[in-house]
Amino acid sequence: MKKRNCLLGQSGGPTAVINSSYRGILDQVKNSPDLDRIYAMRFGLQGLLEGKFFDITDKSKLELELLENTPSTIIGTSRYKISHYNKHEEDYIKFFDFLEEHEIGYVFYVGGNDSMDTVAKLGSYAREKGIDVSIMGIPKTIDNDMVITDHCPGFGSAAKYIATSVMEIARDSRVYDLKNVHIIETMGRGSGWLAASSILAANEKLYAPDFIYLPEVVFDVDDFYKDIENKMKDQKAITVVVSEGIRDKNGNYVYAGKTTAHDKFGHKRLGGVADTLKPIIKNNLCKRVKAIKFDVMQRAAAHCASGRDIEEAYQVGAEAVKAALEGETGKMTAIKRISNDPYQAEIIRVEAEKVANHVKLVPDEWINEKGNGVTEEFIDYVLPLIQGEIDIKTENSLPVFSKLETGV
Amino acid sequence: MKKRNCLLGQSGGPTAVINSSYRGILDQVKNSPDLDRIYAMRFGLQGLLEGKFFDITDKSKLELELLENTPSTIIGTSRYKISHYNKHEEDYIKFFDFLEEHEIGYVFYVGGNDSMDTVAKLGSYAREKGIDVSIMGIPKTIDNDMVITDHCPGFGSAAKYIATSVMEIARDSRVYDLKNVHIIETMGRGSGWLAASSILAANEKLYAPDFIYLPEVVFDVDDFYKDIENKMKDQKAITVVVSEGIRDKNGNYVYAGKTTAHDKFGHKRLGGVADTLKPIIKNNLCKRVKAIKFDVMQRAAAHCASGRDIEEAYQVGAEAVKAALEGETGKMTAIKRISNDPYQAEIIRVEAEKVANHVKLVPDEWINEKGNGVTEEFIDYVLPLIQGEIDIKTENSLPVFSKLETGV
Known part of the structure; x- marks a missing residue:
């Protein structure tokens, strides 16, 4: 032959x-x-x-x-x-x-x-x-x-990079005796797997990401604000991970600046979703807010x-x-x-x-009841992959x- | 005792x-x-x-x-x-x-x-x-x-993170057969040591950072634009590293949006210096421009x-x-x-x-004549440190x- x-x-x-x-x-x-x-x-x-x-x-x-x-x-x-x-x-x-x-x-x-x-x-x-x-x-x-x-x-490599970096950033955010919020943006336009994998940073029991927002859940800016406001009663440094693809109840991407979030708070589009959410916290709750994007590093960090x-x-x-x-x-x-x-x-x-x-979404049963985090089942799924x-x-x-x- | x-x-x-x-x-x-x-x-x-x-x-x-x-x-x-x-x-x-x-x-x-x-x-x-x-x-x-x-x-650890990440990003930027510019922002308000250390990415002879702009050199937006315009005649993907602290001839920080760069091109402050420079290229030379910030990762990436x-x-x-x-x-x-x-x-x-x-600045003799890169002497200095x-x-x-x- x-x-x-x-x-x-x-x-x-x-x-x-x-x-x-x-x-x-x-x-x-x-x-x-x-x-x-x-x-x-x-x-x-x-x-x-x-x-x-x-x-x-x-x-x-x-x-x-x-x-x-x-x-x-x-x-x-x-x-x-x-x-x-x-x-x-x-x-x-x-x-x-x-x-x-x-x-x-x-x-x-x-x-x-x-x-x-x-x-x-x-x-x-x-x-x-x-x-x-x-x-x-x-x-x-x-x-x-x-x-x-x-x-x-x-996915496993991106998840490992995200978890590792969130651990390091959470450390960095706790060095000053000052209230601060870090909003970290991952990729994921249609699904929240990447943002969700940041939960692995909780491997270090001390400094988990406090909230994770996925495109699978309708994003409500009032809930987001309240989440952070309430958490800030207990701790000074708050780490939030957010998927670039979160949308409001009308299906509009939050980063695109069409959501009611912006009408209400009077801000316009700035770039990514972390940049969009930053002023909502900064102007109303806490002056020290950082918007961090993992950008192409999350897919390139060999x-x-x-x-x-x-x-x-x-x-x-x-x-x-x-x-x-x-x-x-x-x-x-x-x-x-x-x-x-x-x-x-x-x-x-x-x-x-x-x-x-x-498109495969993160299953409902792996997302917590409040829609601002993921469950142990998600950890069991993703941990072997990194x-x-x-x-x-x-x-x-x-x-x-x-x-x-x-x-x- | x-x-x-x-x-x-x-x-x-x-x-x-x-x-x-x-x-x-x-x-x-x-x-x-x-x-x-x-x-x-x-x-x-x-x-x-x-x-x-x-x-x-x-x-x-x-x-x-x-x-x-x-x-x-x-x-x-x-x-x-x-x-x-x-x-x-x-x-x-x-x-x-x-x-x-x-x-x-x-x-x-x-x-x-x-x-x-x-x-x-x-x-x-x-x-x-x-x-x-x-x-x-x-x-x-x-x-x-x-x-x-x-x-x-x-410094050595931050330099290693920056060099490694620039190598990876340069790879990522070359996957499509399309013109694109990546503007990567490092820390360094008063001195350019961090941005300069990205030259180590040229360890991989193939994909060096093409230009590095330091606070030690007066930043001229026309020169910056010409650098990229000329380079784009030879290659499609261009990687630029810029220190957050670059200033124009009047001593104004470029990121702060007070420089003549913005009057001329009609853009206003967006955040960091990479975000500020991005529209100058995007609106005039090449549609695919990414502004990437290493943010706290460069000092936290243990x-x-x-x-x-x-x-x-x-x-x-x-x-x-x-x-x-x-x-x-x-x-x-x-x-x-x-x-x-x-x-x-x-x-x-x-x-x-x-x-x-x-404040110790990067010495003049380690910066190239055009003020858009560093010399071999700088490499000899920084390489042992990583x-x-x-x-x-x-x-x-x-x-x-x-x-x-x-x-x-």
């Missing part, structure tokens, strides 16, 4: 462990006698359709090893969404022509909910046209909002990644290659949790279509990252 | 390694047969004058060990400045009455430039009144702006501390106790660099008065911090 080639691609935002998934794919491809070259889309499907790709088969062993602790995505990404082929077939023709030209039989596409829509569409087109190509999806997203899979590679997350990211990549070789297509590898203590999980395969365009130390290669005490996308 | 007691205190902002200085002091006190109890001011001199202090002599060995990797300050701080005793003697009377009452013969005061003013004043008052007390200063500040000492404990910084913080603490026992007073321990390769340094003693109220791994105690893969200030 003639050897066939592979194509690797990604869409959507980066995480600290996507490159580990690539490594899983690359290792597995190299170990498969039926597979030959592996090409990478440069800047996702959009890049490929513009003719941008490169061959990563012969990169050095060292560069492949460095992928394990290199954040972001070494091959680049895009947010390009393809239409259904009934509407716009041009992209499909271009794509499958490329595959034919490069003798590609296997496509591995790393991404979130939208990306699985692409996997489903490409797989279904190939089936319909009788093209012998396997299209496999590999999950990733710090947002942790993909259905069916127990959790998403990338130096604070979860060992288990890196390992699982690798596995969903490697297992996707195995599945493709077994004839699967239009599917995504997913993580199924078997037990919590000891933590055990296995990699399963699910129809990409069942994952595509859905475990495991990392072994990061350093030079001069700074990380060494892979340069796979360059000529190395 | 009757044993005498000690008093420990701090003023000014926290760092990741102040608690290591406390540990150096505590260990040395325990090893000194002439010393007995060690009291801590709770929330600095201000707290003490309000009657707040506690006895930390008998804390467990474990709690003392945890100090090494616990960020912030376990005893609390204040920004209280005492007046000269000719003007306002009351604080001095109260303070020395407290010492007498608690049989305290040695005071160890950790802080920056302002704090050394306090050390000098207390020492000089004691001498004048014939009070047999040694007052010793111990340096700390992430700003690294104290004179005479080669560098300040706290998980990313420099091993050498922790060690030197310990030494300036321990050596201050030795100096006090040798009869020194009104002095500060300081670091004298002997060589760079291999790095060697020794702890010296300097008059606190010579340090008090001075070296050394840390051995942080964890539980569930999260750090365990000391709870010395509680009843442990």
Whole structure:
């Protein structure tokens, strides 16, 4: 049998462990006698359709090893969404022509909910046209909002960074004998997994985040104000964690400044949600208020990644290659949790279509009654995901990252 | 000879390694047969004058060990400045009455430039009144702006956090095939040591910070704009690091919105300096601009501390106790660099008065000609300060911090 080639691609935002998934794919491809070259889309499907790709088969062993602790995505990404082929077939023709030209039989596409829509569409087109190509999806997203899979590679590392940093910030906020409020903003436009994971800072029994506000709960600025006002009767330093995507009862994002919160308090949009909430406290309750954004650090902080997350990211990549070789297509590898203590999980395969365009929210029963925190069940869920130390290669005490996308 | 007691205190902002200085002091006190109890001011001199202090002599060995990797300050701080005793003697009377009452013969005061003013004043008052007390200063500040000492404990760890995070952010900024500018803001109101240390991210030859703007150089918004405009001809992603304290030619802080930068471009104050500069680029050059603030994380990120910084913080603490026992007073321990390769340094003693109220700037010859970056000499200076791994105690893969200030 003639050897066939592979194509690797990604869409959507980066995480600290996507490159580990690539490594899983690359290792597995190299170990498969039926597979030959592996090409990478440069800047996702959009890049490929513009003719941008490169061959990563012969990169050095060292560069492949460095992928394990290199954040972001070494091959680049895009947010390009393809239409259904009934509407716009041009992209499909271009794509499958490329595959034919490069003798590609296997496509591995790393991404979130939208990306699985692409996997489903490409797989279904190939089936319909009788093209012998396997299209496999590999999950990733710090947002942790993909259905069916127990959790998403990338989330554990972001959760670890958030918990660690909230612990450190809570310490910093308690050095002066003065009332103060720290409002810390995490990512999470549609779901609250990231903000919720800050509860792990309560590992240190002393200084938990005092309140956590998630997009799953309607945000009421009066309740928020009262929460802080009441807590301040007992303690001077208050730590609040808030998801960027919280909305008011009319469904308006709080950060966008359309909520009644601002009409009432007379403030307008300032930037993020922490910046929006800051003056409400500062002008009415307590002068020392800090709005802190974890920004891209929460998805890029490879130096604070979860060992288990890196390992699982690798596995969903490697297992996707195995599945493709077994004839699967239009599917995504997913993580199924078997037990919590000891933590055990296995990699399963699910129809990409069942994952595509859905959003998994933090379940109601994991949110406390007042809607300003999470329960022990949430801790049981997230704690195993941040475990495991990392072994990061350093030079001069700074990380060494892979340069796979360059000529190395 | 009757044993005498000690008093420990701090003023000014926290760092990741102040608690290591406390540990150096505590260990040395325990090893000194002439010393007995060690009291801590709770929330600095201000707290003490309000009657707040506690006895930390008998804390467990474990709690003392945890100090090494616990960020912030376990005893609390204040920004209280005492007046000269000719003007306002009351604080001095109260303070020395407290010492007498608690049989305290040695005071160890950790802080920056302002704090050394306090050390000098207390020492000089004691001498004048014939009070047999040694007052010793111990340096700390992430700003690294104290004179005479080669560098300040706290700076190396902040520099390591900044360099590591800039490397990670630079990766994150290069995933899309789109023009973008990341403006990263560091602390440093009066000096640019922190912003400058981001040059270490160029350890990774590929993605250096492209421009660094320091308070030592007059900030010209037109030059800033041109720097980015020109660079964008060669590359899509641009990383800029800027010190919060940059000022325009009239001496106005850029962040405060008084500079001509804003008159010209028609924008007003938004928060920090990165937020202020963002619309200048966004509205005129490139739509994708991110303003990122390292905020308190840069001084609190014990998980990313420099091993050498922790060690030197310990030494300036321990050596201050030795100096006090040798009869020194009104002095500060300081670091004298002997060589760079291999790095060697020794702890010296300097008059606190010579340090008090001075500010050490980044030397002109370490800033490049265009005033938008630093030279190799700066790298040679800062690189040894971030070296050394840390051995942080964890539980569930999260750090365990000391709870010395509680009843442990």
